Amino acid sequence: MLSALEVFTTVVVGVMVGVEFSVAFVMNPIFSALPSDCGQLARSHGGRMLGAVMPFWYITSLVLVVVWAIAQWHHGAALVVTAGALLALSVLISVLLLVPINNRSKAWTPENRPADWQQQMDRWDRLHYVRVAVIIAAFALLAAALV
Template sequence: MSNFLLGAAIVLSGGLVGVEFCVAVFINPILDRLPNNGGLSARADGARLLGRIMPFWYVATVVSAGAATALLWTTASGVLAGIATALFAATIVLAVTVLVPINNRVGRWSHGEHPEDWREQVRRWDRWHYLRVALVNVGFVLLTASALIPAG
């Protein structure tokens, strides 16, 4: 059972890493280069879509990693999985306290209606998002490493 939960957590966190990395490194920079604020509507649409999906994905990752940690706790694998779980939980705290409020504002904007400081707000979101990307990446690496430690 612990192998199944650990595998599920690795798959879920690996997907998170891919999505969050892609948003940070490819999607948002491309959208920001569109002329005449063309990326603003796309960012708003992305904020609405991902804002509905990602909370469930993050919670599923924390729950599966936490369950694997509980089953493996007395092993070296369990310690690494525990640290990874703590990092994933920290990303939820970061999201709820900093990223979600900005994301909710962005989700309400349209190409014609947005605040004058919209660029600064999305840059602030991007800066905090880089921290989230780092946390989920480290969590993913630790979780994967925990699966590579021989039992015994």
């Protein structure tokens, strides 16, 4: 049963990492290359769509890692606990830094966006790179814990 939990948790976190990596290094660069109205509208739509799903995915990932750490506590869970701490950090980064920007930007249209919308998107991107690095590290630790 523990093996199934370990594999399931690693897959859930790994797919989340893949989505966030894709946003950072594939989708947002594509959106940024579009004319400003199109790129901004695409980012707003992405913010609404992923903004509805990602909170549950992050919390589910963290809960699964906590359950794994508890289940493996007496057999050495340092890697899993560290991965859990990194996922908790990613949730804090999201809630405190990224979500406020996302909540503003998902309602923007070319008619109502603020003058500094591009600077806000650039800040979101920089913070998102940090979050992606944190969750990649967590995923690597979970993968290492499997072996």
